[in-house]
Amino acid sequence: MATLNQINASRINGARSKGPVTPKGKARVAQNGTTHGIYSTQVVLHNEETAAYLSLRQDLINDWAPVSSFELNLINDIADARWRLLRFTTLETAALDFEVERMRPEVAETFQSIDEGTRTIFAFNALILHNRTFEVLQTGIRAQHRIIDRATAQLIRFLKIRPDLAGGNSGATTTASETAPTQDQVQTAQPPASETKPAAIDNHRTKPEPAPIPQPRTAQTITPVAPSQPGTLLDRLEQALASRKPAA
Numbered sequence: 001m002a003t004l005n006q007i008n009a010s011r012i013n014g015a016r017s018k019g020p021v022t023p024k025g026k027a028r029v030a031q032n033g034t035t036h037g038i039y040s041t042q043v044v045l046h047n048e049e050t051a052a053y054l055s056l057r058q059d060l061i062n063d064w065a066p067v068s069s070f071e072l073n074l075i076n077d078i079a080d081a082r083w084r085l086l087r088f089t090t091l092e093t094a095a096l097d098f099e100v101e102r103m104r105p106e107v108a109e110t111f112q113s114i115d116e117g118t119r120t121i122f123a124f125n126a127l128i129l130h131n132r133t134f135e136v137l138q139t140g141i142r143a144q145h146r147i148i149d150r151a152t153a154q155l156i157r158f159l160k161i162r163p164d165l166a167g168g169n170s171g172a173t174t175t176a177s178e179t180a181p182t183q184d185q186v187q188t189a190q191p192p193a194s195e196t197k198p199a200a201i202d203n204h205r206t207k208p209e210p211a212p213i214p215q216p217r218t219a220q221t222i223t224p225v226a227p228s229q230p231g232t233l234l235d236r237l238e239q240a241l242a243s244r245k246p247a248a
Contacts, residue, residue, distance in 0.1 A: 043080050053083050074151045081147040088137050095133050099123035
């Protein structure tokens with residue numbers, strides 16, 4: 001454990017330091033944030049070819065022909081994302097190759113003969129189970145594809161409103177009166193009346209059926225029901241009871 005005097009001495013010495021002085025030292029310190037090639041802020045790494053990246057970027061510039069800094073920035077985004085996709089493919093291939101060679105002695109002890117496809121799937125499963133190599137790669141690949149798609153869509157929308165491309169001539173802007181069709185062009189473009197309305201086809205299936213003719217209602221005569229005379233049922237009951245009484 002450091003003593004109090006050692007801690008104070010370290011503080012004094014650290015305060016005297018002004019950082020790297022030489023250009024080489026400053027360049028080395030500037031790369032401290034570059035941990036690995038996946039989330040690096042630097043596009044081209046030390047072990048990658050800068051000429052290949054510049055060629056890729058120049059091809060995109062030639063294809064899109066930007067005329068503003070906005071379009072050029074979008075093309076740079078596409079170039080950077082495309083370069084990182086190429087890097088992810090290289091990392092994926094290198095990871096599989098390394099795992100195949102690492103597992104070669106173990107596979108040789110288990111199998112007498114094995115094809116290269118099965119050997120590769122063993123290496124792939126080992127990478128999936130024991131580390132997050134492919135998970136990180138797939139996350140980075142999806143992110144770069146989103147960048148490319150978004151930048152490409154923005155470029156297409158921006159090119160549609162560019163005056164030199166929207167008007168169909170080089171650098172000359174056209175007004176609404178120049179691009180609007182004349183009355184003669186409109187009449188020429190319209191088809192004859194005989195073509196616009198086709199002749200009706202006499203088909204009994206397509207003809208609507210005539211609506212039924214309403215019949216006049218006839219007055220109905222309602223015959224009132226005569227109410228039953230009061231006491232009739234009681235008289236019949238009394239007669240029935242009287243007929244059942246025995247004679248005196």
